[in-house]
Amino acid sequence: MIIKKPKINLKSIFPPVVWFRQYNTENAVCDFIAGITVGLTLIPQSIAYAALAGLGPEYGLYSSLCGGVIYAVFGTIPQLNIAPTALLSLLTFTYTNGAPFGAANAAVLLCFFAGLIELVCGILHLGFLVDFVSVPVVAGFTSAGAITIASAQVKNLMGLSFNGETFIEIWKNVFEHISEAKLWDGVLSIVCCSVLLLLRQIKDYGTPPVSESKEGSRDLKSILKTFVWFLSVSRNAVVVLLCAVMAYTFSLHESKPFSLTSKVSSGLPQLTPPPFTVVSNNNETYTITDMAKYLGSGIFVTPFIAILSNIAIAKAFAQGKVVDATQEMLAVGFCSLFGSFLSSMPVNASFSRAAVSNASGTRTPFAGIYTSIMVVLSMTFLTPYFTYIPKATLASVIICAVIFMVEVSIVKPLWKINKIDMIPLVVTLVACLIIGIEKGILAGVVVDALFLLYYSARPRVEIEEVMNDSHNYLKIMPDSAVFFPAIENLREKIVQTTNNKTDKFQTVVIDCVHISRVDYTSAKGVASLCNDLEKNGKSLVIVNAVVDVERVLSGACSDKCIFAKTDQDLIQSLKDFPFRAGSVATVHFDYISDEWYKDSEKGTNL
Known part of the structure; x- marks a missing residue:
């Protein structure tokens, strides 16, 4: 050799x-x-x-x-x-x-x-x-x-x-x-x-x-x-x-x-x-x-x-x-x-x-x-x-x-x-002037780190209620990776939303198109969400998950939820669920400010 x-x-x-x-x-x-x-x-x-x-x-x-x-x-x-x-x-x-x-x-x-x-x-x-x-x-x-x-x-x-x-x-x-x-x-x-x-x-x-x-x-x-x-x-x-x-x-x-x-x-x-x-x-x-x-x-x-x-x-x-x-x-x-x-x-x-x-x-x-x-x-x-x-x-x-x-x-x-x-x-400027340069830099870095942690714990999430001739479901789309600080808050909001709309849909869909990674705690949180939805007679579908994300979630959720590779697979998976005629309404839920923002052109407040 x-x-x-x-x-x-x-x-x-x-x-x-x-x-x-x-x-x-x-x-x-x-x-x-x-x-x-x-x-x-x-x-x-x-x-x-x-x-x-x-x-x-x-x-x-x-x-x-x-x-x-x-x-x-x-x-x-x-x-x-x-x-x-x-x-x-x-x-x-x-x-x-x-x-x-x-x-x-x-x-x-x-x-x-x-x-x-x-x-x-x-x-x-x-x-x-x-x-x-x-x-x-x-x-x-x-x-x-x-x-x-x-x-x-x-x-x-x-x-x-x-x-x-x-x-x-x-x-x-x-x-x-x-x-x-x-x-x-x-x-x-x-x-x-x-x-x-x-x-x-x-x-x-x-x-x-x-x-x-x-x-x-x-x-x-x-x-x-x-x-x-x-x-x-x-x-x-x-x-x-x-x-x-x-x-x-x-x-x-x-x-x-x-x-x-x-x-x-x-x-x-x-x-x-x-x-x-x-x-x-x-x-x-x-x-x-x-x-x-x-x-x-x-x-x-x-x-x-x-x-x-x-x-x-x-x-x-x-x-x-x-x-x-x-x-x-x-x-x-x-x-x-x-x-x-x-x-x-x-x-x-x-x-x-x-x-x-x-x-x-x-x-x-x-x-x-x-x-x-x-x-x-x-x-x-x-x-x-x-x-x-x-x-x-x-x-x-x-x-x-x-x-x-x-x-x-x-x-x-x-x-x-x-x-x-x-x-x-302002924190860095004031801290450097009052307590010293090196401590002031540390204070600024800590503030930045706190903002990063907060954004990680409260990612922006788009909630879309879909109603048409073939299916009826609530679509959840986080805009970034979901790690352990964010999963509990995300689970509570989804359960609260579904409880407020008991008769309107029977399925919750989490679109993972923007999610590249999840950790073990997040996976267990999704499993808990499956149990919560099951108690209310609802099902959970995971769509557009990459291989690593699907592997982690499937290992934690076992057979409690359905996985769909694409949106077309999602439609096929939902054919057995009831639906209502209607249109697509979109609202945005911003976890950072904790307020609902209704779409300016169409939709109702969920």
Whole structure:
């Protein structure tokens, strides 16, 4: 016997095997422009997000080093760049702030655990788990995260100094310390936010350089539009650079009107394993088990949010292609795992950076390598000057990035299409703001699960009373599978309906055309229904049941009911039963609202 070895599909594991064959000079130029442009957005963002995570600015740069390179090898969506993001930075702060073994050590170890779990989810093909989180829950969580992040930066906008994690704690401390606000930090914040929002708006008046090259015109007007576009997408770098130059100029005159960033460690990080054992300043040793206990649910919540966000962003920029969720999980898992060896905090893709990359005309994930090179150059030559960046400027960059993450636009269509979906949205939003991000997500998922259980226990059922020259019966048609939570309620309603119409028909027909599965409890419930109908002198007929459903029901009901394969077989089976002349009347019984709805054109209320 010849045993064939399974073939390894290199094209799916290493996407560059596919796109590198068609890689040419035009693609390289487009990727270079996109990579440089994203780098101008990423560098100031990463410094700001490190502060949001409660870490030194260098950790934001460390976290941006290898994401572009690793994703270029394993990623599938050209526009994505794996680096620090606002939501993961907030989660990092939540789980690592105040760690007795050091917040930086906790963040790096959290990144390591997140990478492991993301890889396991990819290997086991667990991408379907994100489907259990509905759009309203994601919108509520994202909006609450954005509001919390913006609130956390208010203290830096005003030059205040206090500790606060939750939304309520932050604003309570803001009002308690409002008298300590620094004038020039507040003025600088207003100016920075105004300039950032203004530059964001002028992007519509510019044109990406790739679009201009396609048109073939490079007159003064097109060059000016390209400049406006570059100025808009690199607004974070422009504002940070101008404010740092201004602060440096003041320092030359021995003046310090703004609160400045802490000193940034120069040079590249050392390639070392994550801190599996840490000795604190008190000479207390913390093992990996001790640190994992401290991180708690963050070990699972952080990678779950990273996967959820990454797949959502990948789908948004897939351009009609099917997103390989498994490969995306592997890609972000490798980025986090390798990043932890370079002192990275948890990372994933960012919608804003993906949008910039898409507008810049990126062709392949190779653009991420150019972005990583820019990060390396900035860490090599610019780190001594990062200490002159005002905290108010970084806070402005964060706020102007996250305020557009608040999902205001979803409220109107949600209210118009299905008002009940507002419940998980509001519950998630409020819970995240009051009791914390991770508990808020759990609350939203629980509400979604309760809705699913309720719909499963109360499926919609169409009840049709049929009366014609050959037969007379009551037809029951559930619109979904009938499992144990629904069978008892269904049985009671059928018995109640038949009792109210004792003389009108002698047969009840359950149409299983929409039922693909039933369980043992449901089958026993149908058997009990047979007994109830038999006591009232009525019979039960099962029609259009698939093989598996018929096997389960026949095993439970024995010879108590009749099975008909098709509607034609049903008519043949009912020839021995009495009938009445008349017409078909249809009413709908909605178990969710527990009301009868009469057909608008014909029929009577059963």
